[in-house]
Amino acid sequence: NLGVKLLGLLQSREHAPALARMIVDRTPAGLIARCLGGDFRQVGFIRRNALTALARLGAVSEEIEQALVVALADPYYEARAEAARTAATLAESLATRRAEVLDALERCTRGKSIEVAAAAAEALGAVGEGERAVHALVGLAEARFWKVRAAALVGLLRLVQRHKCGDVAAVERAIRRFVLTSTDFQPQFQIKRTYGLLLAAIDAEKGSPR
Amino acid sequence: MIHLLDSLLPAHFHSGTYLRLLDYLSVRAIAAAMTAILLTLAATPRFIWYIQRRGLVDQCRDTGVPSASDKAGTPVMGGVVLFASVLVSCLLWCQLSNRYLLVLLFAMVWFGGIGLWDDVTKWRARSGNHGISERQKLVLQGLFAAALLGVLATRLSPLPARDAVTLYVPFLKAPLVASAWLYPPVVFAFVMLVGNAVNITDGLDGLAIVPSVFVVGVLGMFAYIMGNAIWAHYLFYPLLPGAGELIVACAAFTGASIGFLWFNAYPAQIFMGDAGSLAIGGTIATLSVLLKQEALFILLGGLFIAEAFTSQFQEKVGVRWLGRRIFARAPLHHSMQHRGLAETKVVVRLWIVAGILALLSIATIKLR
Secondary structure (H helix, E strand, O other), X not given: OHHHHHHHHOOOHHHHHHHHHHHHOOOEOOHHHXXXXXXXXXXXXXXXXXXXXXXXXXXXXXXXXXHHHHHOOOOOHHHHHHHHHHHHHOHHHXXXXXXXXXXXXXXXXXXXXXXXXXXXXXXXXXXXXXXXXXHHHHOOOOOOOHHHHHHXXXXXXHHHHOOOOOOHHHHHHHHHHOOOOOOOXXXXXXXXXXXXXXXXXXXXXXXXXX | OHHHHHHHOOHHHHHXXXXXXXXXXHHHHHHHHHHHHHHHHHHHHHXXXXXXXXXXXXXXXXXXXXXXXXXXXXXXXXXXXXXXXXXXXHHHHOXXXXXXXXXXXXXXXXXXXXXXXXXXXXXHHOOOOOOOOHHHHHHHHHHHHHHHHHHXXXXXXXXXXXXXXXXOOOOOOOOOEEOOOOHHHHHHHHHHHHHHHHHHHOOOOOOOHHHHHHHHHHHHHHHHHHOOHXXXXXXXXXXXXXXXXXXXXXXXXXXXXXXXXXXXXXOOOOOOHHHHHHHHXXXXXXXXXXXXXOOOHHHHXXXXXXXXXXXXXXXXXXXXXXXXXXXXXXXXXXXXXXXXXXXXXXXXXXXXXXXXXXXXXXXXXXXX
């Protein structure tokens, strides 16, 4: 696990194919492990961290795109979520399997896992384009969990910023369907915020970042 | 102490005045609760300022939950005020010669001491990950569990000899097990589990304190019933002479907890720290053992058990063995936050769950 992480942090691009093979390796785990929820010999954390490493490496090849497509259907939810985030990071470099990645991302947005659906929705904004992507994201306007709805809005935002959303007026009409209530909030502690601003101002005055 | 002073007064002085009210457990329980509330409300603000000046603040662990970072710098070790208030209140209003009470107070001090040592070690290391080791904690808790079993097996035991090794379960009038071989390991494991379960639950502002109040409140009811010959006979519970005194201690604990919640509710001004959560866990575990309600705790303390189970199963089976998460996050309250619930909503919903479990536990008193 540590080695997989280090490959990404140390920018070891020559090991990218090895990471891709770990992601698609479907050698089953032992019987007892499978009875308790395990799946493959390359455990879920390894597959997840291998995807993170690939995102850090930034290298894209046929093998890596294939691994990404497989990972987007991984049985472990964290691996699927990380695959979506990696697809978003490598969006500009995807070539031969872009359409398959898009199909897989759309399927992920309709899945049961909140984390996967949210990551896939955001990734659609980075990878997708045009009416198809807009339609997939607007379809999440009334999703049950606010995190998925919020991620769909992030995806739409990215499409608009990339100028890939097609008819902007249609997008503006469509987003009115979004349910904007949520069960969470980010607290803002005024005294801590002011303290942070003061520290930043002092650092600027001293000429050295904290 | 007040009870002791009253007992030293001449009989005619006692019976002719309102001091005779001190004979009633209910009166002393209410007095103990009020004393503890007032003590905690008065002492906590001063303690907060003292802790802030000494820099004894939360060494935040990165749990992957965004709200955790808001809590860095919050004073800890509020549990010291909590169990000090309980101790003072018990010293004032309890019958200090009562062996049930002495065992309970010792448990609170012992577990509280372990927690305090852990908090201070984390503060010195400036890291929430570097308290005393898990092994050290387990050894110290194990020592208490072994000592408790030792006391229960001797003439020092507050329990009647016939109930020394019996295990009662809800809904059954007779004990399920009466075995000197089976009972000790069950109780040992029980004390270790419950002692740490409250610690695991104490992850959000106010989360551990209210369910603890529910648990201790229900156990206080059991103490009153089982210490009263009429009620015990009517409800088919074993009579535990002297156990009724525990309701005064339970009331003191409830009062101290309510007073502490004044400051611990979100956003918390002070945390109880391990000093508080371990003290509470040890208290609850010992109460359950003394009142022969170990099995009831599975229902009554279901929230604590769920939190401990999800945490330990995730770490020991999921992370270390299978290399994947079993639950989205662990313990339970983190899983609820991960699904998008605000901290305050998680806390209140889990209070509701704890309340429902307490009501169901009370229902078992009559459903036998």
